[in-house]
Each structure stands twice: as structure tokens, then as C-alpha cells.
Amino acid sequence: MRHLKLICLIGDPVEHSISPVIHNEVFKKLGLNYVYLAFRVISNELEHAVRGLKALGAVGFNVTLPHKVAIIKYLDELSTEARSVGSVNTVVNSDGRLVGYNTDVVGVTNTFKSLGVSLHGTSVVVLGAGGASRAVLHTLASNDSSRIYVINRTLEKAVELANEFSSKFPHTEFKPMSLTLSNLKNALEESQILINTTSVGMYPKVNESLIPPELLRNDLIVFDIVYNPVETKLLRDAKSVGAKTIDGVNMLVHQAAASFRLWTGVEPPLNFMFDVAYSSLR
Structure with missing residues (x-):
């Protein structure tokens, strides 16, 4: 054998x-x-x-x-x-x-590429400041996103991450924010894409989401890296208002x-x- x-x-x-x-x-x-x-x-x-x-x-x-x-x-x-x-x-x-x-960078890059989504010049809200968010930030900045809101429960982590990536990608504006309703509202109003890099909504806590449904709109692209369940509460809420959704699979x-x-x-x-x-x- x-x-x-x-x-x-x-x-x-x-x-x-x-x-x-x-x-x-x-x-x-x-x-x-x-x-x-x-x-x-x-x-x-x-x-x-x-x-x-x-x-x-x-x-x-x-x-x-x-x-x-x-x-x-x-x-x-x-x-x-x-x-x-x-x-x-x-x-x-x-x-x-x-x-x-x-290879998460390849994963994010090929996801957007395969779906025909251009990141050039976009403003993006990224939820989370952990290991997965690093790959997302790197991909967005490498593909010329103009502004990235890094929103995290712990502001210090968001600031640290934003400062680190600002030095690597000076052409992209990184804006760290704490996770509050007003910050989410303001950032989403200025953005075309929302990406959840946290584990919120993952099985078994399938009815959790960081984004109140009323902040979502039909011209947003909403990407949740959680894949179990395939359709998280965030994606269900986004779909219900007509937004384009991308699942974590x-x-x-x-x-x-x-x-x-x-x-x-x-x-x-x-x-x-x-x-x-x-x-x-x-």
C-alpha cells in the first residue's frame, strides 16, 4: 500500500x-x-x-x-x-x-473576479479586525479600493490594523471605527460593498447579524465569509432589500x-x- x-x-x-x-x-x-x-x-x-x-x-x-x-x-x-x-x-x-x-487572498480575489465585481475606486465596509480581515484588506487595497472602513467591536484593534495597512497601501484610505449604530450608518451610506469577516452568524448562532436590516439597501454588494449556513442572517436581510449577495462558499x-x-x-x-x-x- x-x-x-x-x-x-x-x-x-x-x-x-x-x-x-x-x-x-x-x-x-x-x-x-x-x-x-x-x-x-x-x-x-x-x-x-x-x-x-x-x-x-x-x-x-x-x-x-x-x-x-x-x-x-x-x-x-x-x-x-x-x-x-x-x-x-x-x-x-x-x-x-x-x-x-x-490563500485567503486568492480566495477573496477570485471570488470577486469570478462574479465580475470590480474593486477599483470602491468604498468598502469591512466588519472585523482578525486574521481573515487582513486578507480582505490586502485584497481590497491591492485592487485599488479607494476607502476602507475597518469596523470592530474593539476600536484599538481596528486602529492598529488600519495604521498597519495604511503604511503598506498609502493610496487607499483606511478609516477605523468602533462598532456602533451611527458608525455603521455613516460608513454604509458612503460605501458600495459590505464584507463580514467575523464569525457572527456562523452555525449554530444562525440568527445573529452585526448589521440592522434597515441599514441595508438594494445597491449594496454584501459578502459574508461565513459559509455555514450558506445563507446567513446578514445575507437573508440583504437579499430581502434587493442587494447583491455573495456567500462564503x-x-x-x-x-x-x-x-x-x-x-x-x-x-x-x-x-x-x-x-x-x-x-x-x-
């Missing part, structure tokens, strides 16, 4: 993740001798988990909340993009050296495809991955 190669997901929580289903179905379809497993890893065990995966000879792993930034100090090397973004969601074991990548599959390429060197069947993802969430 050929040696079975291990790839996994680490985070907390991971029970909601459909990444194992997607990757394992693709491995089976392509006849690749890999297995993808999900492991819940709490924050104070992260270093031990990384060392363990390295010792086991894992081919690589995905990193999800809340470890996308914390993981960096346990890696041997970062890709140029991961270094710029300041967060990692994909790790490749390259002959015993753990190299961090950020888009980003999930596009970033998964990019990670798959890094681990295997094989081009994955993208449409098949979308079919598996949506089927597993029905």
Missing part, C-alpha cells in the same frame, strides 16, 4: 468545517493517496500541535480561527504575500521546513483550490469542489 499522506485543519472550533469533505472527495476523484482531517486546537496548545504535525511528517495544514496570526511565530518561513498580509491560513511542510502562505472553495495546488502540485477540479461544498451544506 502506498504511503498515506496527511493534511489537516487546525483551529477552534472546527466542527462546522466542510474542508475535510471537500478535500477528501477531490483526493478520491483524482486517485491521490492523501487524507484530510480536522483537529480542534485550543490557543495554549498551538505550539505543541504545530510541532506534532511537523514530527508526524504532515504534508501541510490549513489554519483557521483563532490561530491565523498566532501561528506565524511557529513557522520557519513565510511567503511574500503571507508576510505582507500578516496572517497565514495554509502551511506547507517543505522538507521539514514549515512555510506559511495566505465562494471564498472557501477558491482558497481551498489554491491550498490544494500548494500541497499536491495538482490542479483541482474547481466546479466539482463547488458541487461538493454546496451539497454538504444542504
Whole structure:
């Protein structure tokens, strides 16, 4: 029997993740001798988990909340993009050296590109200031968004993130704000796109949203990176007023495809991955 190669997901929580289903179905379809497993890893065990995966000879792993930034100090090397973004969601074991990548950027970029949405000159409201928001901010600024409102419950984190990205992308205006009704109202009135990068609305708390429905309008594009459920309360509310909505499966599959390429060197069947993802969430 050929040696079975291990790839996994680490985070907390991971029970909601459909990444194992997607990757394992693709491995089976392509006849690749890999297995993808999900492991819940709490924050104070992260270093031990990384060392363990390295010792086991894992081919690589995905990193999800809340470890996308914390993981960096346990890696041997970062890709140029991961270094710029300041967060990692994909790790490749390259002959015993753990190299961090950020395929979330590819996920966000390809999501907008595949749907024909241009980011050039746009004003965008981004909810959240964690690891996922970093990839979103990097993508928006790299594609010439003119103004980005970074709105977070903790203002200090939003300010820190806005200052960091302002120095990297001086042509884009970053405006940090605390999460208040008046700030949301003012920012949304000036914006064409709203992106939720927080876990609010994720299963099992499916009836939660950070945005009061009355602030949404039909000319907004509303993108929620949460994919379980596919249609979050935010997206339901947005759809009800006629706004264009983008679900989190888009980003999930596009970033998964990019990670798959890094681990295997094989081009994955993208449409098949979308079919598996949506089927597993029905």
C-alpha cells in the first residue's frame, strides 16, 4: 500500500468545517493517496500541535480561527504575500521546513473576479479586525479600493490594523471605527460593498447579524465569509432589500483550490469542489 499522506485543519472550533469533505472527495476523484482531517486546537496548545504535525511528517495544514496570526511565530518561513498580509491560513511542510502562505487572498480575489465585481475606486465596509480581515484588506487595497472602513467591536484593534495597512497601501484610505449604530450608518451610506469577516452568524448562532436590516439597501454588494449556513442572517436581510449577495462558499472553495495546488502540485477540479461544498451544506 502506498504511503498515506496527511493534511489537516487546525483551529477552534472546527466542527462546522466542510474542508475535510471537500478535500477528501477531490483526493478520491483524482486517485491521490492523501487524507484530510480536522483537529480542534485550543490557543495554549498551538505550539505543541504545530510541532506534532511537523514530527508526524504532515504534508501541510490549513489554519483557521483563532490561530491565523498566532501561528506565524511557529513557522520557519513565510511567503511574500503571507508576510505582507500578516496572517497565514495554509502551511506547507517543505522538507521539514514549515512555510506559511495566505490563500485567503486568492480566495477573496477570485471570488470577486469570478462574479465580475470590480474593486477599483470602491468604498468598502469591512466588519472585523482578525486574521481573515487582513486578507480582505490586502485584497481590497491591492485592487485599488479607494476607502476602507475597518469596523470592530474593539476600536484599538481596528486602529492598529488600519495604521498597519495604511503604511503598506498609502493610496487607499483606511478609516477605523468602533462598532456602533451611527458608525455603521455613516460608513454604509458612503460605501458600495459590505464584507463580514467575523464569525457572527456562523452555525449554530444562525440568527445573529452585526448589521440592522434597515441599514441595508438594494445597491449594496454584501459578502459574508461565513459559509455555514450558506445563507446567513446578514445575507437573508440583504437579499430581502434587493442587494447583491455573495456567500462564503465562494471564498472557501477558491482558497481551498489554491491550498490544494500548494500541497499536491495538482490542479483541482474547481466546479466539482463547488458541487461538493454546496451539497454538504444542504
